[in-house]
Amino acid sequence: MSDTLVKPSSAQPAPAAPKRRRNWLAIAATAVGLVLLVLLPVIIGTEVAYLKVAQYILIGAVGGIGLTLLVGQAGQLSLAHPFFLLVGAVSYAVLSGEAEADLVGLGLPPVIGLIGAVAVSGLLGLAFAPVAGRLRGIYLGVASLSLVFLGLWLGQSLESLTGGTSSGRTPPTFELFGFAFANSEPAPTILGVAIQKQQRLWFLFLALAVIAYLLARGAVRSRIGRAWRAVRDNEAAAAAMGVNVTRVKAGAFVVSSAYAGLAGVMTALWLDLVKPDENEFTGNYSLTVAIAFLAIVIIGGLGSVPGAVFGAVVVYGLQQFFLLGANEFGWFADAEFGGLTAVVLSAFVYGTAVVLVVLFEPGGAAAIGRRLVGRRAPAPVPAAPGGRDTPERNDDDPRA
């Protein structure tokens, strides 16, 4: 750091570190934002469909944060996210589900099932780590893609675990200390809005997403994050500084897989269903999802945790929002036999967003956000003498 080089004159007291100054505006905004999110079910009221979209965005956010850590921070391209989503969803159903006719179920409490599902996903990520440690860039991307196909095949073959592609299996209702995340009579109300299954799921998802967010920010700012970035930028240099490259790479894959596993459990709870896909192109654990997560990460800005949340809003939220708007306000009403529909339009929107980001702002939404907020960003640091400025590497700034 620069203060080791420039000695402050002893005559003057060292200037109080400006970074200690609190940004009250940001704090207030965060607080208001959190309160709004907590009150979302009340704001939405009876329009539960919009709450369903909001829940869906959180699934994208949790998965996206996991991928942005891996791709942006640790520099490993992975398309295997849907596989770990599937692992998470199936593990939850197996660990906490009841054993039925042809289905394996251990009947553990759902909390244990959720934690176990995250752990299983992480462990499978670890199993893939030897491959991830040997490959780089697009080669790793293609190798990880094989996991999606493996997931497709396993999902179809292991019917006693997954329930099979026909009807799948119903995941157990989530419960926390005897409080079920399901409809009940009578239901508690907040400001006159009944807190039923969907509202409860929203609070659960919000809590999970906030935990996931804070953990990710913590990792990025700590020694772990610095090790990830060191390995990403130059493995030899990182090794020279005492970073165990193999371990750090494996660790990043484990963390990312665990995040995907959590997103998988959320998907199962959101859909009320665990069902492996019928083919590799469509479905909740398919190639389409791999691309969607990559889009989330790129739109948000590689490596940026808040960016991933924004990306999830664009990629996971827009299409669903357009669809609801289409029905409510009669947009695209004339598209009975093909033509421009909500699905087509939202595909264009997020496709365009990816192209624009890559062309004009490789730092993604995170970079745009920093500029809009007008934060005193540190001067771009050349990667090497005469090298390219790399301000787009997000979250290197500990205050970000």
Added chain:
Amino acid sequence: MIPGRRAAVLAAALASTLVLAACGSTADQQPAGEAGAGGVKTDKGVTDTTITLGVMGDNTGPFKNLGAGLNAGNQLWADDVNAAGGICGRQIQLEVVDHGYKADTAKTLYPQLEPKVLGMVQLLGSPVLAALKQNLIDDNLLAAPASWSSEVLNNPSIMMIGTTYDLEIVNGLAYLQQQGLLADGDKIGHIYIDGEYGGNGLKGSQYYAEQHGLTITEAKITSTDNDLTGIVTGMRGEGIKVLVLTTTPSQSASALAANQALGLNVPVLGNNPTFDPALLDSPAAGALGALYVAASSPPFSSETPKAVEVANEYKQKYPSAPVNAGVHTGYVEGMVWQAVLEKACEAGDLSRAGVATALTTLTSVKTDDLVTELDYSSPGAPPTRGVYIAKVDPAAEGGLTEVAPLFTASEAEGYKAPYQQ
């Protein structure tokens, strides 16, 4: 940042206290069925002048051609009913949404649609059906699925229209045997997509094979495998006499082309989703002639009087739209709903519970032979077991010509569906 975070936590805690102060319980807000016009009890989706039914179809996904036909069929039925004065003194209104055959999209659209409708006249797609299963049960919402697997009949909210995939195949094989194209002890091949549709069709083959001592060579594929030549080659080696397909239209085209090109030339049996008239413009057009389609609803070109009437109405209303079997299927979905609504109206209860009860009292719904008579009194069993047999014919509208009128094979009568009591 630590003090800042503390402030944020404090603010959140304060806010949540305020919220908790506003908490209560729904215990005393039980909505009860209200009596509407004509003393008929109603709850959701029914007013004094209208009955609103939902359609969750596919206008943008892999089944958009069939989906457009189905939606049009639903609409034609609603128009006809309304022109004749409606049901129970009320006009029928359809609330149509498009999920593009995606379960996640459907899951979001459902809560928006649900409060507005009494039931669903069409719910397309088995992944969608699987994802909405619990919702339908929770909301006691009756839905007619546009997917015909007998595996979904354990859901009391499902009103199957017509017969199921397994029975279509059983009837189809029986027809081929009647025609002398298949004999006891023969070998047959069955190519199926892994999933509800393909798997359920396979159940039919397996049952029929058991009855007649047939040996089946099975081949499981995924819905994106598009070249089936290798599989058909293998089956030729096995010496199959009949090839059964529960595949997508483009896969059927590949199998049929291979059937001809390899000189196998056996009759091929499929059901409704196996064929799409668009195949007649594909390179495989010349090889399609071997395909027999067993389906519970008539082909578009059927001579059945009601089918002709619906087909003419469709061509008049949507002159440039694609022509396929979805039109009749969509229309017949409406007709069965009509029977249910009329029964519920007679009982003076157009609430969701009333409609569900009305369904189980229906023992012989007639649809002017668009499908065989339907019996909804035993949940878990397919309501009917009859099919039409059609053959590919480029000259016919919709590409299929009826070769056997509605019939039910004796083997089909004896078949026990997975959830049949």
